[in-house]
Amino acid sequence: MTATLAQTQQDLVDEFAMFTDWQDRYEHLIELGKDLPLITPENKTEENLVRGCQSRVWLSAEYRASTSLSEGTVHFTADSDAMITKGIVALLVRVYNDRTPQEILGASTEFIDRIGLREHLSPNRANGLSAMLDQMKRYALAFSAGSHEEA
Amino acid sequence: MSTTSSPVKSAYHVEEFRAQFPILKELVHGKPLVYFDNAATSQKPRRVIKAESTYYATINANVHRGVHTLSTKATEAQEAARETIRKHINAKHAHEIIFTSGTTASINLAATSLGQLLLEKGDEVVISGMEHHSNIVPWQLACERHGATLKVIPITESGEWDLGETPGPSTPLREARSEVFTEKTRILAISHVSNTLGTINPVKELIAQAKKQGIITVVDGAQAIPHLKVDVQDLGCDFYAFSGHKAYGPTGIGVLYGREELLEKMPPWQGGGEMIDQVNFEKSTWAKLPFKFEAGTPNIAGIIGLGEAISWMNDYDLDAMAAHELTLLARATKELLTIDGLRIIGTAKEKVGVISFVIEGVHHYDLGTLLDQQGIAVRTGHHCTQPLMDRFGVSGTTRASFACFNTMAEVDALVAATKKAVKMLR
């Protein structure tokens, strides 16, 4: 049984709650980045670059169509040339990966605040966390509206 | 406005400066703020903050319009600031000081209006490869409008203008400048000091050469005014642009100095109130200088604040501040270089207190974020100089830029924090 989206968010909050100082928190974030499902080199294209990040972030999504056993879900892969950014995108991917478009579109982002990474949420930070989120939701929206084909 | 503080002219007491900047008492992530982003915008001394608030609290009124007492006082205060600035940069006339919203607006004014006056198809505008986007894009636009071409002075490995001279013992710039300019060159637009590299450019020499060929010269002084005594007549430039906010003054205010003779000939940039003499629907005529170029209600509080910032710098001896910043630069340079894989971008002989660097295997964004966690504010990225980043083959740098109130202990904190961050990131 895979955890629900809300459970995964809560897990992350609990995970980060163990760290009391910034250094441990950031070290953990950097570690998370190492588990990110990496985008294939062919997919590191201009179109998959997320705009509005000071570091480069590539994000790609693929729709895995529904079967008799499960609903269709969105599978994300990503990468970044900066480690903290990679950690942040990994955090988002961990929460949103292999969810249905409806789950992704309906999810709240308040967990980021609770993790203690609030500063990354501000739209004027050059890290583009909100740009990444927007991009993920845009993919989900396209898949939910579209013909559910691979994009 | 007020001139209450007592100037320190002899020994340098950094604590005396620190006491005047209220923001230095702020904590960032629970740590005392170390502010090393002065090239982006400097912090403001209490005197400047007070000058603005006193204006609003006591004499706020629109200028040059009312017959009432407050309007007269506001006008007097604004024009007194203009005179302070005139004197500071040694312009001949106060009406050669045009108030704008900042360097960007100043250069856009110059590029648009001069472009209209001077540029024709086939003409050339020369800039350098270390310019801020604000001193590139307005010229690109002007060139596009008039069918002119933008030419760029290349940059050497140390971050200086490469004027193509063969190495040798004579003057640094020598004859080779003739290659930079052709008979088609109309305008030279260059920065006095580079925001990314800290390089102090030999503007006076290049201007002298340009003048011989009748080329109009525009200097972007945004990064020079906070550190150097600028004398526009000595430099010989036709235009000099700067911002208040980088020189201890308020945001949203800047200056374009222009030589009277040219300003008289140039067409207005923006139209509106204040800049006209007579308006009728067939044709309007322009107000005299400087008002011809100051359409609309000016940033009166900003102008007064800028005047105060300039007075403040003069009271406290700009040369002493710059010398102090250079001792910080020397220490930062020496200590940062002990970090494995660290490369300084911008190693010119003549620099202001600005240090840009890259570290092998460390992204500037990561470093900036981890420095911020330790209370240290630096700038990361391309610093609005993308062509210069391309020249050095980097996507961005980390930049620390020093001001009069920074201390050696803060430099040591930067070095230690950088080492800590590098360890986390490798």
Ligand SMILES: Cc1ncc(COP(=O)(O)O)c(C=O)c1O
């Ligand atoms: C060299 C240089 N020119 C122009 C500018 C633009 O100044 P402002 O944003 O105040 O208009 C800057 C500011 O970063 C600068 O450093």
